[in-house]
Amino acid sequence: MTQTPTDPRDRMIVALDVPGVAEAEKLVATLGDSVTFYKIGYQLAYAGGLPMAHDLIRAGKKVFIDLKLHDIGNTVANGVAGIAKLGATFLTVHAYPQTMKAAVEASRGSGLKILAVTVLTSYNESDLKEAGYALGVADMVAQRARQAQALGVDGIVCSAEEAENLRAILGRDIALVTPGIRPAGSVLGDQKRVMTPGRAIAAGSDYLVVGRPIVAAADPKAAAQAIVAEIAAAS
Numbered sequence: 001m002t003q004t005p006t007d008p009r010d011r012m013i014v015a016l017d018v019p020g021v022a023e024a025e026k027l028v029a030t031l032g033d034s035v036t037f038y039k040i041g042y043q044l045a046y047a048g049g050l051p052m053a054h055d056l057i058r059a060g061k062k063v064f065i066d067l068k069l070h071d072i073g074n075t076v077a078n079g080v081a082g083i084a085k086l087g088a089t090f091l092t093v094h095a096y097p098q099t100m101k102a103a104v105e106a107s108r109g110s111g112l113k114i115l116a117v118t119v120l121t122s123y124n125e126s127d128l129k130e131a132g133y134a135l136g137v138a139d140m141v142a143q144r145a146r147q148a149q150a151l152g153v154d155g156i157v158c159s160a161e162e163a164e165n166l167r168a169i170l171g172r173d174i175a176l177v178t179p180g181i182r183p184a185g186s187v188l189g190d191q192k193r194v195m196t197p198g199r200a201i202a203a204g205s206d207y208l209v210v211g212r213p214i215v216a217a218a219d220p221k222a223a224a225q226a227i228v229a230e231i232a233a234a235s
């Protein structure tokens with residue numbers, strides 16, 4: 001059972017997309033109480049940042065490990081079992097049935113929740129076609145989300161553009177985690193399916209994943225506080 005957090009701060013996950021542990025620690029110190037939930041992805045994990053999960057958890061923060069696993073079932077299961085020992089809240093895997101099944105089984109009893117990445121928010125219709133898929137974005141996201149729910153996955157990673165439809169299909173008992181968040185007027189970068197924080201919450205997102213709009217801001221703490229205020233207003 002997954003429940004939407006009541007404190008608006010707990011619905012914003014800040015991606016620690018920085019080159020190393022020193023930069024990540026500096027950013028966490030700068031953000032202070034304005035952020036309660038952090039994501040460690042490829043960049044920081046491959047720079048020796050995975051053990052930072054322990055420090056963040058000790059400091060009372062929640063941690064999302066974003067490694068987007070996808071491999072044969074045995075390898076995924078062994079990877080998930082190792083990551084479960086970090087004490088993190090979320091781990092991503094790609095939304096392929098074998099991968100999701102192995103991850104769900106390996107995470108059982110550990111407290112680690114598995115999130116399935118449906119279609120990356122940097123993809124649009126033509127990107128999917130170029131990658132060899134016949135389904136469009138909305139249909140592919142819906143199909144993968146249905147499969148994820150049937151396999152016992154705890155949450156879905158999608159764009160907020162799909163949140164309303166997924167909520168209707170999946171009900172409330174699964175978390176919708178949406179990256180591709182862009183406050184009004186901010187730079188899109190490589191994101192193609194985007195929404196403002198307020199609209200994403202109104203569409204049914206439980207958690208917003210935010211990287212550059214905070215990490216690359218001139219004043220990251222002010223940027224984080226503004227997003228939390230927008231979440232609170234839309235909740």
Ligand SMILES: O=C(O)c1cc(=O)[nH]c(=O)n1[C@@H]1O[C@H](COP(=O)(O)O)[C@@H](O)[C@H]1O
Binds near residue numbers: 092117119189
């Ligand atoms: O799994 C993710 O977190 C993820 C899935 C997805 O479809 N799109 C996506 O952008 N992300 C991650 O969310 C973060 C978004 O960062 P910004 O675009 O800088 O806000 C990055 O760390 C991405 O790796």
